[in-house]
Each structure stands twice: as C-alpha cells, then as structure tokens.
Amino acid sequence: MHEDKGTCKGACKEYKVRKPRDGTSRYSSGQVRCQICGVFMSRESCHDREGRPATDETVDLYCKCCNCMVRSRPRNKPGTKHNKKTPQEEYNELRKKY
Ligand SMILES: [Zn+2]
Ligand SMILES: [Zn+2]
Numbered sequence: 283m284h285e286d287k288g289t290c291k292g293a294c295k296e297y298k299v300r301k302p303r304d305g306t307s308r309y310s311s312g313q314v315r316c317q318i319c320g321v322f323m324s325r326e327s328c329h330d331r332e333g334r335p336a337t338d339e340t341v342d343l344y345c346k347c348c349n350c351m352v353r354s355r356p357r358n359k360p361g362t363k364h365n366k367k368t369p370q371e372e373y374n375e376l377r378k379k380y
Contacts, residue, residue, distance in 0.1 A: 287349045294319040294347035297327030307356070314352040316345040328352060 298321045302311045328336040328343040
C-alpha cells in the first residue's frame with residue numbers, strides 16, 4: 283500500500299527543527315528539507331530507501347511523515363569546490379609527472 287505516500291500526516295511536527303542560532307546554513311548543519319511537509323528536520327528523522335534509520339552515510343533520505351525524498355543539500359553545494367580541480371590544475375599536475 284502506497285496510499286499515504288506524498289501526503290503530510292503531521293508527524294513531521296515532531297521532527298521539526300529550528301534554524302541554527304549561529305547562522306550556519308541549515309543544510310550544512312545536517313538538516314534536511316521536506317518539500318511536501320514544508321519543514322526542515324534533522325536527518326535522524328528520516329529513513330533510507332529500505333526504511334532503515336538514516337545515518338551520516340545515507341545518501342537518499344526519506345521523510346518519515348510523507349515517505350517522500352527530502353533534500354539534504356542546497357542545489358549548489360558550497361564547500362565542494364576545493365575537491366574539484368580546475369582544468370588548469372589538472373594540466374599542471376599532468377605536467378609534473380613528466
Ligand atoms: Zn509531514
Ligand atoms: Zn515529509
């Protein structure tokens with residue numbers, strides 16, 4: 283039965299979290315956004331694809347309330363830049379090898 287999928291049942295109110303006081307972004311403090319319920323919640327309030335409790339390693343998070351996938355990061359995730367090399371950097375690294 284998937285009847286209740288995509289419907290807010292109000293259970294999310296229990297998981298709802300406030301905006302971090304120190305001004306850091308919600309996503310970077312581990313909060314996720316359920317667009318169906320319209321609330322931010324902690325990722326511990328979600329389950330993974332198999333319905334198991336979410337951990338730090340869980341990539342796909344689902345809202346326990348509406349069973350829909352939640353967003354765990356902003357569209358343009360800040361902070362990933364330093365992991366990605368620019369073409370110039372890769373070129374430089376290749377050159378070092380020879
Ligand atoms: Zn809800
Ligand atoms: Zn939800």
